[in-house]
Amino acid sequence: MSTARAATRWISADLRARKGQAALTVLAVAGILAALLTGATLLEEGTNPWRSLFGQTNGAHIWIHTTERPDVWRLRELDGVATSAGPYRSAPVTLVQDGKRPQAALRGLPAQLPEVARPQVQEGRWLSSEQPDGAVVERSFARASGLRLGAPLTLNTVGGSRQVLYVRGIADSAEQGFYPEWTPGLIWVLPSTLDRIEPKHELSEWVTGLRLADADATQVVSQRVLVELRQVERVYTWREVRAAMELDNRLLGTLLALFGVVGLVAAALALANAAGGRVLGQLRDLATLKSLGFTRGQVALLLVAEHGALGLLGIGIGLAAGWVLPVVLLGAGAAAPLPVLAIGAGAALVVLAAVGLPAWRGGRTPPIPAAPAAPPRGHLSRLARLALLVRLPPALVLGTRDAFTRRVPAFLTAFGLAVPMMMITIGLGVWATLDGFLKNPEQVGQSAALIVKTGKLTQGQAEELIAREPGVERSYPGSTVNALAPGEARSVQVRAIGGSREPYPYPVAEGRGYSQPGEGVAGQGLLDLLGVKIGDRVRLTVGGSPLIVRIVGRVVEPDLDGQVLSVGLDTLEAKDSVPPGYHALVLKPGADPGEVRLRLLSASQEGLDVQRVVNPAERLGVLRPVIAALIAVLALIGLANLLTAIGLGLRDHASDLAVLKAMGLTPRQVTATLVTATGLLVVAGVLTGTAVGAATVTGLIDLQGHTSGVGAGIGRPPAAATLVVTVLAAVSAALAVALIPARRAARAHVTTARLTHGVPSGRS
Amino acid sequence: MLKAHNLVKIYAASGVPVHAVRGLDLEIEAGEFVAIMGPSGSGKSTLIHMLGGLDPRTSGEIWLDGKRVDTLSESGWALLRRKKVGFVFQGFNLVANMTVADNVELPALLAGTSPREARERREQLLDKLSLSDRAEASPGQLSGGEQQRVALARALANRPALLLADEPTGNLDSRNTRDVLRLLGEVHRGGQTIVMVTHDARVAALADRVVSLLDGEIVDDGRIPRRKIAGAGEVIDLR
Numbered sequence A: 001m002s003t004a005r006a007a008t009r010w011i012s013a014d015l016r017a018r019k020g021q022a023a024l025t026v027l028a029v030a031g032i033l034a035a036l037l038t039g040a041t042l043l044e045e046g047t048n049p050w051r052s053l054f055g056q057t058n059g060a061h062i063w064i065h066t067t068e069r070p071d072v073w074r075l076r077e078l079d080g081v082a083t084s085a086g087p088y089r090s091a092p093v094t095l096v097q098d099g100k101r102p103q104a105a106l107r108g109l110p111a112q113l114p115e116v117a118r119p120q121v122q123e124g125r126w127l128s129s130e131q132p133d134g135a136v137v138e139r140s141f142a143r144a145s146g147l148r149l150g151a152p153l154t155l156n157t158v159g160g161s162r163q164v165l166y167v168r169g170i171a172d173s174a175e176q177g178f179y180p181e182w183t184p185g186l187i188w189v190l191p192s193t194l195d196r197i198e199p200k201h202e203l204s205e206w207v208t209g210l211r212l213a214d215a216d217a218t219q220v221v222s223q224r225v226l227v228e229l230r231q232v233e234r235v236y237t238w239r240e241v242r243a244a245m246e247l248d249n250r251l252l253g254t255l256l257a258l259f260g261v262v263g264l265v266a267a268a269l270a271l272a273n274a275a276g277g278r279v280l281g282q283l284r285d286l287a288t289l290k291s292l293g294f295t296r297g298q299v300a301l302l303l304v305a306e307h308g309a310l311g312l313l314g315i316g317i318g319l320a321a322g323w324v325l326p327v328v329l330l331g332a333g334a335a336a337p338l339p340v341l342a343i344g345a346g347a348a349l350v351v352l353a354a355v356g357l358p359a360w361r362g363g364r365t366p367p368i369p370a371a372p373a374a375p376p377r378g379h380l381s382r383l384a385r386l387a388l389l390v391r392l393p394p395a396l397v398l399g400t401r402d403a404f405t406r407r408v409p410a411f412l413t414a415f416g417l418a419v420p421m422m423m424i425t426i427g428l429g430v431w432a433t434l435d436g437f438l439k440n441p442e443q444v445g446q447s448a449a450l451i452v453k454t455g456k457l458t459q460g461q462a463e464e465l466i467a468r469e470p471g472v473e474r475s476y477p478g479s480t481v482n483a484l485a486p487g488e489a490r491s492v493q494v495r496a497i498g499g500s501r502e503p504y505p506y507p508v509a510e511g512r513g514y515s516q517p518g519e520g521v522a523g524q525g526l527l528d529l530l531g532v533k534i535g536d537r538v539r540l541t542v543g544g545s546p547l548i549v550r551i552v553g554r555v556v557e558p559d560l561d562g563q564v565l566s567v568g569l570d571t572l573e574a575k576d577s578v579p580p581g582y583h584a585l586v587l588k589p590g591a592d593p594g595e596v597r598l599r600l601l602s603a604s605q606e607g608l609d610v611q612r613v614v615n616p617a618e619r620l621g622v623l624r625p626v627i628a629a630l631i632a633v634l635a636l637i638g639l640a641n642l643l644t645a646i647g648l649g650l651r652d653h654a655s656d657l658a659v660l661k662a663m664g665l666t667p668r669q670v671t672a673t674l675v676t677a678t679g680l681l682v683v684a685g686v687l688t689g690t691a692v693g694a695a696t697v698t699g700l701i702d703l704q705g706h707t708s709g710v711g712a713g714i715g716r717p718p719a720a721a722t723l724v725v726t727v728l729a730a731v732s733a734a735l736a737v738a739l740i741p742a743r744r745a746a747r748a749h750v751t752t753a754r755l756t757h758g759v760p761s762g763r764s
Numbered sequence B: 001m002l003k004a005h006n007l008v009k010i011y012a013a014s015g016v017p018v019h020a021v022r023g024l025d026l027e028i029e030a031g032e033f034v035a036i037m038g039p040s041g042s043g044k045s046t047l048i049h050m051l052g053g054l055d056p057r058t059s060g061e062i063w064l065d066g067k068r069v070d071t072l073s074e075s076g077w078a079l080l081r082r083k084k085v086g087f088v089f090q091g092f093n094l095v096a097n098m099t100v101a102d103n104v105e106l107p108a109l110l111a112g113t114s115p116r117e118a119r120e121r122r123e124q125l126l127d128k129l130s131l132s133d134r135a136e137a138s139p140g141q142l143s144g145g146e147q148q149r150v151a152l153a154r155a156l157a158n159r160p161a162l163l164l165a166d167e168p169t170g171n172l173d174s175r176n177t178r179d180v181l182r183l184l185g186e187v188h189r190g191g192q193t194i195v196m197v198t199h200d201a202r203v204a205a206l207a208d209r210v211v212s213l214l215d216g217e218i219v220d221d222g223r224i225p226r227r228k229i230a231g232a233g234e235v236i237d238l239r
């Protein structure tokens, strides 16, 4: 109690003496925490829609697409299946809109909403037999296609007939992911309407949902389903749906998390640096406290309390800001309390660990204030003498000597700048990688800029139009089929494209491209999913018939988390590959995809279906503001570290300054000495950080690419020019910051030196 | 009260060992006022630091109130100092961030005094040392002599049984020296034990006993008869 009282006096006096620095520390921690929490909220928001939608719609865990109507009672009797939805008949259609031809599935549902997997109507109303031309559109599809209540829906069936329905309602569903990440889009109509629009049953499929007693039993149950049913076209589970609903994809989520964690480490370093610098500057006072009767532990505790309190205050403010910001700025739902608490507690632990070391160091000071460190001598004084010999300005020499003689503070300064600088470089590397995706899509497996489907035309007509288009370099016929992997509860995508003799120009990262039938290349995600490596054979089932492929290489695969197997078209059986489902067009260098698309559309009188390939970088566009914000926070941390270093330096030099002035240095020279001392450390720290960042960024992004299934081989370091500009900007900003207190110190009367040493001194 | 036996201090940090105190024996009675004199570098500060547990001894024994204390841990010493020992440093060592008032109150608070009592005690002490108007100043704004008096006030704040003072009058003019000595005399009469290092023979004359050091050894240890002090015109002059 008595100690607490005495300690409180000391802490409040100390905080009063360094308000600005304390405020900056709090701000830096708060900034990082707010960023971390905003990131987590966005991620949560990305996963939450599934969870809440699944709950609201009483969703099904497994969805099965079959060519024939399954016996739903047999499925219901399977172990683990609680109830079912459907089977519903579903027919593929194309929405006719100006220019765009989005694919949709027309699903027949009764006017009475089902118990399981019941769509949640958000606007308008559900289907009713009084309005046979009414349709309900899934919300993300409606938004992406610009469909409002009452709007006409013009549909082309596979058979080629055109029908018009009207949007009566817009509903949410947990049956599939959001459009356009998940295609085709979903439109519900009454079964009678479906029969009218698409009378041919052989052109449609049956969709059945199973609700399980245990959500984790999907694997076992889907195996059973596959045994039980013939003609299974496609099986997927709630996991795929949830993954598709997540904020864009795993890559973004993990990158955000990575930045958040590394940012927290940087904030911890800033805090440790601030505390450490303060403690180093206060060893004399701490010694005095001990001579008055503070024990070692009490001094350490007092320091933890003081610096930890700053960190905790920052955490509190950051949590509050991070809780409110996403709601206010992005209209997202407030974060769940549990992750907020977890992040807060984690950050508090990091903060306490960060201040623990300097506090322990402070506690260890002997009660007799250590004699001021031995005056600088040794290797650098020789350097200094040399510098004086060649007549360098004295400020430069003194500054240089100063910078390196006090090793621990010098290290803290350089390190405190190197870490944020390293992370800024990494952020710039991520930026450069995104730019690389956009500028050279062929390096991420997107040589083709346009995908052409024959639409209303015949194969021959389509191929002729493509051949006549001058902007097209090459056209690769391709088909995409779903294949069932052995022992997997879900389908994987097989992309058959080009011939084995004239393969599609994949960027092969390992091994080689396919060159004969029966060979294929896979993305990292597929290799991980099936647990195979290059050289292995995989056995898949496509539409009931086996497909055996030897994997000869790994390609960079940005689609579907890399879970794609690519083969030549001649590897598939003729029934799956003739005619090809689409043509992938590689354009001539300089040809504009938009113009080529318009030319093809007009040449075919809107008969062709031409789509631009979506670059993964466009989906990751959200990353750019995140990177920019992070760089800002990192710069703030660097600034906090810099101010710590300057404060420490000035305190250390209070007495030396008096001597320098007494020796006859002008205020300008004194300023130059101080700025040189800081500047050298700044340059050292900035250069080291940039070098380390540039050296590791490619590896880090590739590691990230590996875990996200895209595969290694995508990382790009930032351009040399960018790095040079960044380094120059950082150094000049730091020098500008260092100049202000240095000038103030140089102008101040030397008598302030007595503050710590009690030496009588003259005036300059 | 305080006893040192065969006390040795060797500084070995900077290469060449420095024998600052060499096998010193000293016994101080409770309530005694001892002045330690000697030329610069003779080991006075080193000795008094060791007696206060601020610097570990190299060998030898220290006994305080019948208990052996040289074997105490650093924390043990800290707790002991909090209760029993006040210390005035040669370099003052005021806490730079705290006001004069806070500096003086700190040891009292640490010893468990209530904040109000601590404040009253501080006002009393500063008043006696003519520093009342500087209570809210920061140490950096004080002159050397003022800092020295604040350091003394701080050492006396928790009414220590033992006051160890390293040149408490070193930077003072005769008027302030008189204030300080008057305060020390009061403390002495109150029964507190005082060990004071000084260069000033006139200040030493106030003590019951003068111990002279040379090269870390005691060369002279003389009790000054009471009567002699009372009769000395000079001392009366100082009061």
Ligand SMILES: Nc1ncnc2c1ncn2[C@@H]1O[C@H](COP(=O)(O)OP(=O)(O)OP(=O)(O)O)[C@@H](O)[C@H]1O
Binding pocket: A371, B011, B012, B013, B014, B018, B019, B020, B038, B039, B040, B041, B042, B043, B044, B045, B046, B047, B090
């Ligand atoms: N930390 C230290 N490291 C090494 N040697 C030291 C240290 N402190 C003191 N000394 C040496 O020990 C000897 C005694 O020093 P001390 O400070 O006790 O002298 P002093 O009698 O108090 O002198 P003054 O009257 O000048 O204060 C001196 O020779 C000094 O150089």
Ligand SMILES: [Mg+2]
Binding pocket: B044, B045, B046, B090, B166
């Ligand atoms: Mg001394």
